[in-house]
Amino acid sequence: MKEIVIISGKGGTGKTSLTAAFAYLGGKDVIVADCDVDAADMHLLLQPDFADSDDFYSGEMAVIDQLECTQCGKCADVCRFDAIPIIEGNYIVDPLNCEGCGYCARVCPSDAISNVDLNVGKWYVSDIKTGSIMVHAKLGIGADNSGKLVAKVKMKAKEIATEKHKELVIVDGSPGIGCPVVSSLSGASFVVLVTEPSVSGLHDLKRVYQLVNKFNIKAGCIINKSDINTEISIQIEDFLQKEEIIHLTNLPYNENFTKSMTLGQTIMEYPDHHLKDLITKSWNTILQHIN
Amino acid sequence: MKIAFTTKGTTWDAEMDPRFGRAVYFLIYDNDKDELSHYDNSDASNDAHGAGPKTSQKLFELHPDVLITGNGPGGNAAAVLEKTGIKIYVGAGNMTAKEAFEAYKNNRLKAI
Amino acid sequence: MKIAIASGKGGTGKTTLSVNLASFLAEQQEVVLVDLDVEEPNSGLFIHADLIHEEDTFKMVPDWKEDHCTFCGECQKVCNFHAVIQLGEMIMVFPELCHACYACSELCPTDALPMIPKKMGKLKHLKNNRLHFIESRLDIGEEQAVPLIKKTQKYISEQLNGSFIEIYDSPPGTSCPVIEATKDADYVILVTEPTPFGLHDLKLAAETMKELKKSVGVVINRDGIGNDDVFQYCENEQIPVLGKIPNDRRIAEIYSQGKLIYKEVPEFRLALEKITAHITTLCEQQNHS
Numbered sequence: 024m025k026e027i028v029i030i031s032g033k034g035g036t037g038k039t040s041l042t043a044a045f046a047y048l049g050g051k052d053v054i055v056a057d058c059d060v061d062a063a064d065m066h067l068l069l070q071p072d073f074a075d076s077d078d079f080y081s082g083e084m085a086v087i088d089q090l091e092c093t094q095c096g097k098c099a100d101v102c103r104f105d106a107i108p109i110i111e112g113n114y115i116v117d118p119l120n121c122e123g124c125g126y127c128a129r130v131c132p133s134d135a136i137s138n139v140d141l142n143v144g145k146w147y148v149s150d151i152k153t154g155s156i157m158v159h160a161k162l163g164i165g166a167d168n169s170g171k172l173v174a175k176v177k178m179k180a181k182e183i184a185t186e187k188h189k190e191l192v193i194v195d196g197s198p199g200i201g202c203p204v205v206s207s208l209s210g211a212s213f214v215v216l217v218t219e220p221s222v223s224g225l226h227d228l229k230r231v232y233q234l235v236n237k238f239n240i241k242a243g244c245i246i247n248k249s250d251i252n253t254e255i256s257i258q259i260e261d262f263l264q265k266e267e268i269i270h271l272t273n274l275p276y277n278e279n280f281t282k283s284m285t286l287g288q289t290i291m292e293y294p295d296h297h298l299k300d301l302i303t304k305s306w307n308t309i310l311q312h313i314n
Numbered sequence: 315m316k317i318a319f320t321t322k323g324t325t326w327d328a329e330m331d332p333r334f335g336r337a338v339y340f341l342i343y344d345n346d347k348d349e350l351s352h353y354d355n356s357d358a359s360n361d362a363h364g365a366g367p368k369t370s371q372k373l374f375e376l377h378p379d380v381l382i383t384g385n386g387p388g389g390n391a392a393a394v395l396e397k398t399g400i401k402i403y404v405g406a407g408n409m410t411a412k413e414a415f416e417a418y419k420n421n422r423l424k425a426i
Numbered sequence: 427m428k429i430a431i432a433s434g435k436g437g438t439g440k441t442t443l444s445v446n447l448a449s450f451l452a453e454q455q456e457v458v459l460v461d462l463d464v465e466e467p468n469s470g471l472f473i474h475a476d477l478i479h480e481e482d483t484f485k486m487v488p489d490w491k492e493d494h495c496t497f498c499g500e501c502q503k504v505c506n507f508h509a510v511i512q513l514g515e516m517i518m519v520f521p522e523l524c525h526a527c528y529a530c531s532e533l534c535p536t537d538a539l540p541m542i543p544k545k546m547g548k549l550k551h552l553k554n555n556r557l558h559f560i561e562s563r564l565d566i567g568e569e570q571a572v573p574l575i576k577k578t579q580k581y582i583s584e585q586l587n588g589s590f591i592e593i594y595d596s597p598p599g600t601s602c603p604v605i606e607a608t609k610d611a612d613y614v615i616l617v618t619e620p621t622p623f624g625l626h627d628l629k630l631a632a633e634t635m636k637e638l639k640k641s642v643g644v645v646i647n648r649d650g651i652g653n654d655d656v657f658q659y660c661e662n663e664q665i666p667v668l669g670k671i672p673n674d675r676r677i678a679e680i681y682s683q684g685k686l687i688y689k690e691v692p693e694f695r696l697a698l699e700k701i702t703a704h705i706t707t708l709c710e711q712q713n714h715s
Contacts, residue, residue: 025408033466034598035437039623061599062435064623082362083506103527119605124527125506138506164634167601169362174336178359198436198598199465202363202569205388210332210407221682223441223468230466230566237392238385239404239424251675252682276675281651284621363569364508364523371502371511390520397513 024184025212025313026177030196030204030235032227034062037247038217040280040290041302042195043068047291048306049191050153056180056194057159058173058207060144065195068289071149071157079160080140081169083123085116091135098127098136119165143167146176148183156183168197170206177210200230208238213313216244216268220255228259232266241312242268245305249273269312271305274298315345317418318378318400319411324352330414332384332407335366335391341411342376366391374398382406382414386426402426427709428592430611432635433618434627436466436598439647439671440617442681444595445472446688450698451705452557456590460582461561462607463597464547464574470561471684475554479585483562483577484543485570487521488531494538501530501539510539521546522568547574549581558586571603579610591705600634608635613708614642615668615701621652625659632665643704645697648673668704669697 029045031038043065046055057065085106087098092114099107099114106120107127128136143166151157158180160172180192194211197203208214214235218228228244235242244263249256256273263270275298283293290298320337321328331337340353353376358365370391373381381400384407386392395402403423406414417423431447433440441463448459461469488501488510495517502512509523510530521544531539546568552559562578564571582592596607608614614635618628628644635642644660649670660667671677672693680687688695 033437033468034435061601062627064435064626067622067626101528101532122525122527123506124525124529125504126527126529126533129504129529129533162600164600164637165602165605170336170365171359171362174333174359174365200566205366206336209335209385209388211385212407219682222471222684223466224682226468226471227466233566237389239426240385248678251678255682276678278651278673281619281621281648284623285652287622361508364520367511367518367520367523368508371508371513374513390523393520394511394513394518397516397518 024181024190024192026192026194026210027213027215027309027313028194028196028207028211029215029217030207030231031198031217032200032231033218033224034198036217036219036224037280039064039195040068040284041217041245042193043289044291044302045193045306046155047153047289048303049193051155052189053155053191053193054180054184054189055151055155055157056176056192057157058176058197058203059195060160060162060168060172060176061198063159063161065157066159067287068284069151069153069157070287071147071151071159073147073149075148076145078142079144079146079172079175081143081171082141083125083138084118084121084141085123085125085127085136086139087114087116088135088137089113091133093133095132097130097132101126101130143172146179148179158183168203170202173197173203173206200234204231204234208235208240211238211240213309214240214242215271215309216242218244218246218259219248220246220252220259222255225255225259225262229262232268243271243309243312244268245271246273248276250275269308271308272301274301315380316378317343317345317380317382317415318373318376319414320383321411326350326410326412328411330384330406330409330411334383334387335369337369337383340373340376342378343415364390367394370394370398373400382418382423427705427712428594428611429705430594430596430608430614432596432604432608432614432616432631433598434600434631435623438617438619438624438627440598441468441595442687443615443617443645443647444593445469446686446694447698447701448557448593449686450688450695451591451702452555456556456558458558458560458582458586458590458592459595460578460592461595462575462578463595464562464564464571465597467561467563469595470559472686473552473554473557473559475552475557475559477550478553479551481549482545483547483549483574485546485573486526486541487524487544488519488539489542490517490519491538491540494536496536498535501534504529504533525570549578551585558590571597572606575603575606600630604634605638608640609638611640612712614640615645616642617645617647618656619648619652620646620654620656622655624652625656628656628659632663643668645701646670669701671697
């Protein structure tokens with residue numbers, strides 16, 4: 024089974040729109056995993072039915088059993104996060120501040136503190152309009168994406184692919200350069216970098232590529248809105264050549280991406296033959312490289 | 315010599331797991347005794363962060379001489395493994411354990 | 427007056443609004459612009475000012491003292507983040523995974539893991555006329571934005587007079603760094619686009635701010651594309667729309683060159699004037715109360 028991961032470093036480059044376009048092109052043969060759980064937007068284009076869902080747990084939080092607590096205050100003394108205030112005479116854990124380090128539970132003389140798994144949101148397995156299946160998630164307020172959540176979404180997508188005898192999983196990867204991206208890239212067969220020719224676009228592309236390189240994964244790049252700044256566009260092309268990244272295509276600044284999104288459609292369903300052609304060619308190039 | 319494979323199953327026919335930190339199993343082949351054993355690493359999938367260093371520590375306790383995997387360990391895991399002296403070979407992500415072993419013997423895997 | 431500029435996702439124009447609004451306000455008064463998107467701070471690409479102060483920022487992490495260690499394994503056992511690893515007769519510490527909870531250090535029976543400061547990023551203070559610009563940047567590989575955001579806010583409250591207008595370019599999303607960056611703000615401006623993605627992300631951001639009991643206003647970027655759903659949502663939720671930035675290819679081009687937009691696009695300046703009027707009213711209300 025092959026796994027294609029689409030990442031961008033910077034937000035707003037069109038990563039999700041392109042991932043949805045690839046999902047449309049792959050149709051029934053491609054299982055989709057949305058690992059951009061901080062800004063999970065792909066469902067707006069692929070219309071999942073949210074048929075199957077489950078709670079998702081990541082990280083831990085301390086809970087104090089008030090019946091066992093002797094109010095000795097040791098827990099509050101050792102907590103470095105000011106997460107155990109006294110409320111009406113009782114020591115209570117503040118969930119927004121607790122980091123789940125477990126130190127308080129280790130020093131409690133009456134074993135009144137336990138660590139509970141933290142419910143951070145829900146994950147879903149849905150039928151989507153391409154005739155395939157998508158695995159996606161929704162985080163609660165103040166919850167962080169994590170390597171664990173990304174690994175879980177990807178693992179579920181791969182399980183389904185195996186079950187349904189599908190050979191391909193495409194992953195809308197997490198932003199940034201932290202643990203969730205590491206987890207997004209782990210196990211990938213091919214990485215698609217989506218960027219735009221702006222000072223911040225180039226800057227973030229270089230940062231995220233350092234990570235891709237560490238994993239020895241073959242990479243291709245799409246320069247979106249390439250005509251916005253031809254000078255930086257050329258700098259990006261030079262960077263791609265130097266790093267031996269496949270230059271998949273340049274896409275022009277085009278409002279049809281937004282227009283199709285407003286209709287709840289991927290760009291492949293919108294009557295713009297030029298864009299569709301460029302994206303289809305990129306997709307075929309990617310397929311050639313993974314096979 | 316002991317060789318560790320990151321796998322999704324416990325036999326020679328098991329598919330390789332291309333991931334290191336959150337690999338499901340380590341399949342361990344002891345070349346001298348011609349013995350195959352495994353270590354269940356599925357616990358690692360419960361860690362929000364830091365799966366790489368933890369898995370590296372577990373692997374260290376299994377004392378293999380060689381590790382065969384897919385993409386290769388990320389930054390933190392690589393730092394631990396470097397201290398252990400375990401030789402790492404990558405590029406076996408899409409094989410079975412048996413195929414990966416053959417590829418290793420024929421020098422078809424990349425050492426890092 | 428602290429104003430946080432936030433959005434549900436990246437790429438909606440948060441940084442564009444922050445740098446332009448701060449520069450525009452600085453034509454009349456003292457302004458502090460703070461880039462709290464410490465993982466990807468991009469505001470600095472648009473600000474041309476002189477560096478007046480620079481400092482490394484630190485967090486506390488355990489440091490292994492080999493000669494004190496008995497290799498009992500307690501440190502590895504008590505670390506919930508796998509930041510301390512024992513390999514036979516060696517202890518490895520991963521500072522970027524460490525949350526500085528002190529458990530390993532204080533529970534070590536032989537004091538072999540004292541806590542020491544470790545560099546996590548850099549804070550820069552620049553100044554151009556009436557504009558102060560504070561940027562904090564997390565080192566590559568560091569994963570925890572919250573401690574650096576806290577340090578940056580402490581620097582501002584200690585070093586800069588509280589009577590200035592402070593504009594905070596916040597990290598995107600709804601997770602811990604955003605909450606840290608916005609929780610002390612007097613007012614939050616959410617930037618969004620009038621598209622289905624924009625609406626979806628605006629809802630998440632607005633719900634988060636509601637939870638934090640913040641008063642919010644919305645600025646619509648790329649006005650003219652998409653549909654009316656965002657406006658409808660703001661009306662239903664009684665969230666004021668402070669300004670509209672037109673959908674204009676020129677804006678994208680000027681942004682890509684790292685230049686200020688309001689100086690070249692009159693419609694953009696007009697939007698900033700409206701937002702400023704709203705902020706001025708808020709300041710007056712604050713002074714009266």
